[in-house]
Amino acid sequence: MNNIFTVKEAILKLEHFCAYQERCHAEVVSKLYSLKMSLDEIDFIVVQLIENNFLNESRFACSFARGKHRIKSWGKIRIINELKARHISSVNITLALKEISPEEYEITFEELSERCWRSTQEKNVLKKRKKFCDYMLRRGYESNLVYEKVTQLEKDL
Incomplete structure (x- = not known):
């Protein structure tokens, strides 16, 4: 099978990847590396995904915090550490924790x-x-x- 993707094909693939479930930037970049995209292509594609609202770090952080608390009963410390491991900014982490009353x-x-x-x-x-x-x-x-x-x-x- 042809493992080389054009930028356009990669964008479509990543739009589907992001539409299926909220993703953080690190997951998207990792996926693009696995598609063997160059650094310039990765930067271009990430910007496209952000501009088209497929990729939104604060939306990801809020969704992550809500889901992990409600479904897995995680406490705030574990949620904070998991978000930090995904390179989420402290501003977005603070915003995410406000999702839990x-x-x-x-x-x-x-x-x-x-x-x-x-x-x-x-x-x-x-x-x-x-x-x-x-x-x-x-x-x-x-x-x-x-x-x-x-x-x-x-x-x-």
Whole structure:
């Protein structure tokens, strides 16, 4: 099969790629490298995608934050780190975090922590506490929230 794409073909392919799901600039550039495009062509294509609104970093960041919080119950720290790994600007990260209301964040945290505490099969309270804290911190919740919650859950034992 012919693996050489013209700029026009690459733009069409990337428009479809971006229309299917929100993408960040890094994903698009990586895809263009895999299509064996030159640096000049990549720059040109990225500009075209931005001008035609197929590529919008703030829209990507907001969509990413909403989705990861609502679907995967990620906390703010994990969302921030994942966005940073995708080279999203701090302005867009701040904008993205505003997509999660404090009420929604608290409800998700409470539900996830209660479920985690109940499902942790551990007789030793210290080990259970460690497993709970590790899990909640891995999900990206702030340590002060996690430690306050584990203290409350232990009192309810």
